[in-house]
Amino acid sequence: MPQIKGVIFDWAGTTVDYGSFAPVQAFLDTFGEVGIEVKPEEIRRFMGMRKKEQLAALCRLPGIAAQWEERIETEPGAENLDWLYELFESHLFKSLSGYTEPIGGVVELVERLRNRGLKIGSTTGYTRRMMEVVMPGAAIRGYAPDLVVTPDEVPGGRPRPWMIWQNAMTLDLYPLSGVVKVGDTVADIQEGVNAGTWVIGILEGGNELGLTEAETAKLAG
Incomplete structure (x- = not known):
């Protein structure tokens, strides 16, 4: 096994926002x-993607597309997607600052990794x-990775590998077989596989489980 030189974390549902509720609520609204x-x-089926791409994927679901045509009286094309995405952003920004608390154990884990000389990168659907x-x-509560790469800064978001590769170039993480990607969505896993890194999937506190801390505690109890 190659020496691990860096870990690239996802954000919502992995390092902050237990259960990844901020984007879910914004889409519902x-x-x-x-x-x-x-x-x-x-x-949650499309979580981890760039948010506009996630919105487009949702609009292609048969049930949502049928409702759209009935209420809006047109197919959900690109021009409709633009204003719908603006509406999504307005809802997300109203509440996003309330979902920045690091998930329990993250701050301590990152400190241990840094003490071992590892670099900490990150990718996101935001x-x-x-x-x-x-x-x-997140920073005021103790979590600040060495680098944050967002999907609007590269040619495309997950499952494409570009954000991981940008982390690797900027942080000088080579080879990619010495990098671990950590995330809580299918798109995160695909991103890591496509980039050629090791991949760790997160269940507790993540999108796939989609529970609050209290709900998770009841399962364990």
């Missing part, structure tokens, strides 16, 4: 405002503007 019913599990809200809230 967005579709609710235009009278379309969407289920949390449908939203844009840079969104991360400008998340990063200060």
